[in-house]
Amino acid sequence: MIARPTTVAFADFWPNFAQRETMLHRAIHTLGIKIVEQASEATVLIHADFGSSHRSFTGRRIYFSGENVVPDPAACDFAITSAFFDHERHDRLPYWAFSLDDPVQLIRPSGFSPHAAMNAQSGFCSFIASNPRAPERNRFFRLLSRRRQVSSGGRAFNTMRAPVKNKSAFLATHRFTICFENTSSPGYTTEKLVDAFLAGTIPIYWGNAEVGLEFNRAAMLHAADFPSLDALADRVMELDDDEQARLRMLSEPCYKDNRLPDVVSLDRLCAALDRALALPLAARPLRPINQRLRSHCYRSPLHQSAVSLMCRCDALLWKLGVR
Numbered sequence: 475m476i477a478r479p480t481t482v483a484f485a486d487f488w489p490n491f492a493q494r495e496t497m498l499h500r501a502i503h504t505l506g507i508k509i510v511e512q513a514s515e516a517t518v519l520i521h522a523d524f525g526s527s528h529r530s531f532t533g534r535r536i537y538f539s540g541e542n543v544v545p546d547p548a549a550c551d552f553a554i555t556s557a558f559f560d561h562e563r564h565d566r567l568p569y570w571a572f573s574l575d576d577p578v579q580l581i582r583p584s585g586f587s588p589h590a591a592m593n594a595q596s597g598f599c600s601f602i603a604s605n606p607r608a609p610e611r612n613r614f615f616r617l618l619s620r621r622r623q624v625s626s627g628g629r630a631f632n633t634m635r636a637p638v639k640n641k642s643a644f645l646a647t648h649r650f651t652i653c654f655e656n657t658s659s660p661g662y663t664t665e666k667l668v669d670a671f672l673a674g675t676i677p678i679y680w681g682n683a684e685v686g687l688e689f690n691r692a693a694m695l696h697a698a699d700f701p702s703l704d705a706l707a708d709r710v711m712e713l714d715d716d717e718q719a720r721l722r723m724l725s726e727p728c729y730k731d732n733r734l735p736d737v738v739s740l741d742r743l744c745a746a747l748d749r750a751l752a753l754p755l756a757a758r759p760l761r762p763i764n765q766r767l768r769s770h771c772y773r774s775p776l777h778q779s780a781v782s783l784m785c786r787c788d789a790l791l792w793k794l795g796v797r
Contacts, residue, residue: 481508483516486525488540496572498538498554501743518751523763535760536750540569542655542662542768549761552750556662558684563753565746566661568688571738573665580671580728588724591646591674598714600648600675602628602641606789607782610680610703611654618707619797622714624652631792645673649720650710654697655681657771667694671728676720678710688735693726 482502484491498520502509510516513531520536521528523543528535537550545553547563556568571577601615601624615631618624625648627638638644645651651670655662663682667689670677679685680697691699695713700706713719729735736742772778 481510481516482518482520483510483513485513485519485521485528485531487522487538488524491522494575497567497577497738497740497743498572501740501747504740504744505747526762529762534751534755536747537763538567540572540664542657542659542771543764544770546761546764548756549763551756551760552753554746554750557659558661563750563756565743565749566737567743567746568661568663568737570663570665570668573668574672577734577738580668581734582727582732586725588674588721591724592649592717592721594646595649595675597625597648598622599624599650599652599678599710600645601626601631601652602638602644603631604629604637605656606630607785608654608656609781609785609788610658610697611652611656612785612788614654614678614680614697614703614707615652616797617703618652618710621707621711630789641669642673645670645675648675649714650678650695651675653677653679653681653694657768658682659771660684663688670694674724676713676723678706686730688730688737690727690730690732693723693728 499509513519513527516533518534518536519528519531520538522538523541535550537545537553539545539553539555543555544557545555545559545561545564547553547561551563553564554567555564556566558566574580599618599622603611606612612631615624615626624633626633627644629637651673653666653670655664655666658681660683663685667677667679667685671693677694679694683698685691685696695706695709697703697706700709713723769775769778772781
């Protein structure tokens with residue numbers, strides 16, 4: 475049996491990554507591996523794609539991404555992403571699990587009732603987005619806003635004078651929440667859907683077509699179940715006028731069959747890390763990580779840049795009062 479490395483460091487993660495313990499931290503502790511602050515003291519580096527300091531690390535590199543990316547086995551010794559990617563140097567851990575202190579939070583207890591949550595929902599629909607570069611999300615927000623006032627509390631398309639400070643409290647006061655991902659890829663589900671479930675509101679979802687493998691589609695409005703975004707908006711309006719139908723949806727379990735998905739179990743993640751540490755190192759030199767995130771969702775880099783520019787202009791027009 476190959477002995478496990480004794481020290482692990484993190485690098486190039488998002489700004490608040492170090493502020494809370496994640497499943498990744500718990501798995502490392504479970505395996506008896508020490509986490510150190512400096513990469514120079516580590517035998518293994520777990521890194522994301524918010525920087526390039528990992529490139530100078532000469533030991534074992536494990537790539538983790540919460541973004542919508544296609545892993546490259548030639549760019550790391552092992553990768554952990556949301557993608558359905560069948561390779562010995564990859565394992566899937568969907569990003570939504572990182573927004574929970576513990577994924578069991580979403581398991582409905584026996585006798586669960588949504589009445590208290592419903593009583594607090596004085597608002598119609600909430601929306602929080604900081605990144606305007608999401609054309610489907612922007613289009614649906616405008617489309618639904620023309621039917622009924624949507625409360626937008628993010629930096630993009632804000633209707634609240636300033637971004638809200640407490641996201642969960644804001645979502646909890648609305649009957650629906652727009653939970654559109656930035657881009658759509660099988661397996662890629664973020665905290666947007668989970669935050670809506672935690673707040674006790676009905677998610678209006680677009681993104682991962684395979685979301686039903688882990689979550690209960692009867693507990694959400696999934697854009698893929700409708701012929702158009704207009705039809706989706708029509709259904710939102712129907713539900714908003716039908717309290718009993720909303721009660722039935724909110725009574726549904728969040729997870730499929732109200733069971734914790736195997737893909738987010740701690741034992742599975744520990745086994746994946748064990749496998750990552752036992753594999754021979756990948757051929758050197760390692761290829762640089764593709765820093766152009768979500769590029770596989772577009773026809774070309776030019777197309778991606780054009781969509782980004784269009785979305786930024788859309789957000790600017792909103793600020794200027796164009797509704």
